[in-house]
Amino acid sequence: MEQTHSIKEKLRQFFIILFPILVTQVTLFSMTFFDTMMSGQASPSDLAGVAIGSSLWVPVSTGLGGVFSAITPIVAHLIGGRRNYEVAHKVIQGVYLAIILAVCVILIGSLTLDWALSSMMLESGVREIARKYLIALAFGIPALFVYQILRSFMDALGETRITMLMALLSLPINVLLNYILIFGKFGFPALGGVGAGIASALSYWFLILIAIWIIVRHPAFSAYHVFGKGYPISLPTWGEQLKIGIPIGFSIFFETSIFAAVTLLMSAFDTATIAAHQGAMNFASMIYMIPLSFSIAMTILVGFEAGAHRFQDARLYSRLGIVSSLVMAVLTAIILLSFREQIAGLYSKELKVIQLTQQFLIFALFFQFSDAIATPIQGILRGYKDVTVPFITALVAYWLVALPAGYLLAHFSLLGAFGYWVGLIAGISFNAAALLRRLYMVQNKRVARVEML
Template sequence: MHEMRTLPEKSKYMIKIVLPILITQIALYLMTFFDILMTSKYSITHLAGVSIGSSLWVPVYTALTGILIGITPIVAQLIGAKKKKDVRTFVHQGFYIGILLAIVVFVGIFLVIDPVLNLIPLEASVRIVAKKYLLMLCIGLIPLFLYSVLRSFIDALGKTRVSMFIILVSAPINIVLNYLLIYGKLGLPELGGVGAGLASAITYWLILLIAIIIVLRSNPFAELQIFHRWTKPSLVKIRMLMKIGVPIGLSLFAETTIFSAVTILMSVYSTEVISAHQIAMNFTSLLYMVPLSIAMGATILVGHEIGANRFADARTYSWLSVATAICFSLVSISILLLFREQIASVYTNDKYVIELTVQFFFFAALFQLSDAIQAPVQGALRGYKDVTITFIMAIISYWIIGLPTGYILANYTSFERFGYWIGLIVGLSIGAITLTIRLVYLQKKMK
């Protein structure tokens, strides 16, 4: 990575890194969206099964791929320090971890899927679809985790457009496979929602194949020769990766499950309230792709600068990322406040649900600023390889402060259903403040 000296140069380079990440994240989001949409056209029962299966899978997947994201700051710092020979060894250790995680998840799903699904009050037909959907996903576990390692490696080199290209090529294929396997076209079996799981598994293999071909044939990946002179498992290096990756994975798990927990706690309210909550959560999840992408870019940029011992540049990229996310948050707040009713109307025609959704959007607008601060600050801290304290802060902010606050407000005040959203705002705000303090402390320490 070349040193960018002026603020305009740094801003331009950050956009070059972040924009492909954003497109990649939106494409991944749309793949899940089309799974749900196409299954909903097939059967309500199959839609419910896929929704339950996805709800169980996403937190697990997020946490485990978060562990593999630990490769990004390590490789980024090695590249910044011009220690390219060490990159191959760490990527190999990442592959070993990925295969191990895939085996653990595969065995875990087979052992606990029935007991877990039996704990949820579901119709037998829905339970069967959810189980088969998850079992189909198992076919793609190994390529999914191996690709996560390769994507972390690719992104760490600053070549985020390559990851974007892979997903943009694969997403339409996934949609076609959905169509063929859900509805049973071209002589293929009609699998319904289970077909969406199989389509995803096949797509994971395809994504891995494309990534391997690119890494083998295209520079700067080919010159690093990560598929040559294979290194044996190293407990020392695996421990280094896990020391970075596990806190990242647990932090992402804490963030993901807090929203799932709120959804479960809100199940005591009417169907209209739950529907409005889900609509508001779905749209704000799409908006969150921007600060999330900026955070992922911040990890790469800060990692490069720290590896090169350019601490002042690392500080600049950290706060430039935060400023960019805050600017976008002002746009997203405006959208949520000015076009609340129009957005809600896209999801449903039910007037009462629209009215409730409009109210939820007001609270969603309030936590846009907190999201815009905590996400890129967290990304910058990962670039410094400072992840353990970040994880502890996430647990305290979301689970010890945010969720209990929401529960108290929802059950013991007039805020009722909106109390949980206020709890999310409190948790995210405290997270943003404490993480910012941590980043400032770390930067002063590394002057």
């Protein structure tokens, strides 16, 4: 990355950073997308089982991924402040922390998984698929967590094209493994949704091996000598990363867990409704990769400018990000509205599931407009290292607005299962409004501080 001096230069650097992130996010999410879609082609029970398993796993993985993403603003600030010599130490401490948290997740999961699944009103076949899917996925957790640290480091340097190429390499491997293990090809048994869990775990290990090799060999990263020295554990550095990462992680956890909670509450409905809900939610989550990519790009660019105390430049990047995100939301809404029947057909061969999925997709149209505002702002605030208030607004928006409203509408109105989606729309909209106000306050405070100096 480099300092920019005009709108044209900022736009160019913004899209150079953004495009690879977008491709990377869509590619990485495509692993879950293909897990869900290909499991649905095996049977509705496999789709429902993977849906339940994902609903338990995604809040944990994304929440902790938020903790690990603290490396991005930390490194961006160091680079912006020309303190490159501190980068390797910060990254290795993040790796240590990721390994510790991976072990904790696996241990806690082994003690609570059966209880969590038994507490749901699931058909026995769906419950068993969900259980085995999560057990298979657990073998890839250490690789996934360490990869998230290394990717955050690489992205913070502005080398988002390289992480894009890594993701593009891993996706065909994941799809091929899904094909072999879900449907039983080349002499392997047909494992259905469980095979999707094995395929994802193997793909995570492939990603981490490629990431380590690139960091050691590529000149953009080798100059930092990340693996060139054995650093002892530094609890103060862990504390610094957790101080930034925990609010980010909880913000993401509150957001993703509400979607997981809705999916679990959907277990009160029949298998077709669960499958249709998950199919529509899966595609809506794919679309969400667009504003999420804007968010990551904003963290990198705003963090770089804030680290150098160029707050007017940071504010300009913020405006470019939000406006561009809204434009993309309009385009994706048109695509979703025009092709929802074809999209629904990707997830099932059963007519009832396809029809229900199309109805859920209509509600997904409204998600993205609020997400197009809220999600980039979250990234902007992380670039300023302002993470506590977004954590509070996420808690209020999703658990005090979205879930109660959704439950009431689902059980005390004619909306039925669709009531949960209306509640989610209300929560996301509340969060967007609260974050917009917070951004206004933070930016004015930073600019005023510089003017006083």
